Amino acid sequence: MKRLHLIALVIFFSILYIFFIPEQPFLLKISFKIIPMILMILFVYLHHDSNNPAFSKWLLLGLFFCMLGDATLHWFLLGLSFFLLGHICYIVAFSKVKVKTINAYIAILLLAYGMLMVAWISGNIFRTGNYVLGIAVCCYIAVILTMGWSALQTYSPILILGALSFIFSDSILALDTFITDIPMAHVLIMTSYYSAQLFFTMSTLKYSVARKKVLEL
Template sequence: MKQKILISVIVLFGIIYIFFIPAEPVIVKLSFKVVPMLLIIWLASLQKAPPNTSFKNWLLLGLLFCMIGDATLQWFLIGLSSFLIGHICYIVAFIQLKEKAIIKPAASLLLLYGGFMIFWIAGTVFKSGDLILAIAVVAYITVILTMGWTAIQTNAKFAIIGALSFIFSDSILSINMFITDVPFSHALIMVSYYGAQLLFAISISYYSVIRKKVLE
């Protein structure tokens, strides 16, 4: 019951931030932006960890770095670096729960999508003359798709849906930032982003239950 209430509060604060908090003053906007992440980290800390793994600890570390990325994204390279570290933490976490090799259709789709986004997004940034940012974008796309790859290998539905939701969120963010304005971009980015992080937190205890049944 306590966790259901906490999830409801997370959803409530997410809605408040996305739809009701104005852009100015910035400090108020940032404060409300990180509140759902603080609550998600709290929720994740309450979950029962999968046996014989450090999955929960790495996931909590990933959530923490993503929250730092939230707060620093206005300084883009700093925020991007924090998210990059967060995704590396997720990769380490998901590798520990690998259940099977990724199926070829899913692997092919991720590789094709990654190649397309690198060509489109990083290529556009490179043409603008910002080589360092272009390299950072390539690195980020590579890491987040690797995160999605390892999430699929866990065969845990919440982790998989969360990873795909995160990829969607960052794709909209990249297109909106570097290519063209996307209608309702703020809502699309934040709903899918908060949703991804919430699903990651829930996946901790979900996988623990599934793993316990398998071991029994």
């Protein structure tokens, strides 16, 4: 299947899920939720960069674990665990295309944001007495910010956009779940989430083209 056809299908099914699929029946909702992820996994599998197989392999694993997270997020800790594994895979993938360490000021901003989210969200959870969930959320925040830090070290605009979109999506999800209802939360969360995964998916083309140009020289 051609690349543009697959990308168009990802966008189509993402819009379909976000705006048109009802909450019930539940199985239908979950099935349509993971269709864009299945298509993105297929995209990376069919169009991965043979010159950098490690990057493509870990990216593929990240997409797969995130798909499992999508399917099981209604069991929150289980879904969170799959997403955590997905982010670890992304961290490893980004390490394969790392350029250099990011500016210290940017690292401080990421750390400050992480500490704010831990204090606000996990602190609110701890006050309810649910310490297991609170610790799990702390770990998740640390891992997703490490993923963002790793993406920044690639100096790749498409990977950085993907990481920032993912952080935004999860931030809205956390605030809406544990702090207060956010208007249009579902649209904000899923639009930024699918965008993040699509940016990651399309990055395989970016690195493939770059490496082919180097080889031609």
